[in-house]
Amino acid sequence: MRTASARRYLMCPPAHFAVTYSINPWMDPAKPVDLQLALAQWEDLVARQRSLGHTVELLEPDPALPDMVFAANGALVVDGRVLGARFAYPQRSGEATAQRRWFRAHGFTDYHLPEHVNEGEGDFAVTRSWILAGRGFRSSPESHAEAQEYLGRPVIGLDLVDPRFYHLDTALCVLDDSTDTDVMYYPAAFSPGSRDVLARLFPDAVLAAEEDALALGLNAVSDGRHVLLPQGAAGLAAPLRARGFEPIPMDLTELLKGGGSVKCCTLELRD
Template structure:
């Protein structure tokens, strides 16, 4: 995770960002600190990367890299405003002895690369590109399934789909092309489908440890359906960070150390 010390909205690279709207950085830090504390309360270890001045979106750690089986594929951002984040995150992992790869093609980390038990699901259409998907497959040695995003509000895969446990996922069908919806139905016939109301409050930008699902507190319908499936949803208020187009998952880069 990365503390939002320098968080602000000074440019617009997704539909959620509006530089004309004031940002309360202190409130963003307080909301982030509650999420950070919650992970500790749930028994998870959290490592921190130092925030760098001039990189207001560095708080969205999920975009910084993808880690599978202890191997780290760095991020290459489409937008110049975030370009320096990729090298900063990759250097953090190199300094701690991880095997790393500096990417050749655009991929925006776990924003667009989500790992299930059987696949790496890879979003494209707004940020990451198909060549970046192929690069991930060669590096990780896992089958990568490309999914086309069609709604600019859900510009990253992690705003439209979340991995719950193993090969169990939840997603918003309206965020995907017809062909990608067909692929998801085939691969995940028992997936939990989010409705428009929960998707629009970023309910799918969630983190699950297989039991607890941390998600935006406004996604009340999704929380109810998760309980019906035996999960324990925990709602969080990250409304200030949503002004930059991110929530729980965006703030959290998962480090998968082993196969």
């Protein structure tokens, strides 16, 4: 059986969540959002995280920023150091400023204002020794070197090639960050060379089928034992259990309309 470790997360209520523009293939302004259902689903996620012993800090939502619920995109925190985000699209740029204010108000004094486009944990995933970094649709390749220089950890670049998986956290999930071995990912989201790199680094990875990847099943959060993931990704349950993890399905169907799920809502504060 795997061992869970207590985590600290930053999350933002979807009080103003709406799909009023389209900056990824999942977003369709013609499909209305049920805001009360989105809030209820998000609150269930927060309650589940807290029931597992994790701390959830709250970021105040801004009515001008409907995507703020996807807090993971606003920063990357490693060893108490905060690499801020620089969003690719102007519709989300204000989120980086809101998160920067939160970090400074809550004692995170080591904050780096980035020069290059990166979208936080949307495109950065942390293992014990490495930072896996996505590029191709949002974060720029230059942001990888910037992250490595600031955070002092090796950064491994991975090329995303399917626009449906526009962030790394839609195509890959680190299951246990106390190791360099436990991940799950969807191979077809990556270029052939990046698939070869992943296969070499993680020969025993859980490989997601297209059906589970399209349910955003890889947009998941793990504490080393419990894996919170979208309920539509039912095919991932058995391989996760076979490796000693406990999958916990979550219903975030309303937030999926914005192109995000469990992980997009959850920024880990590694302090």
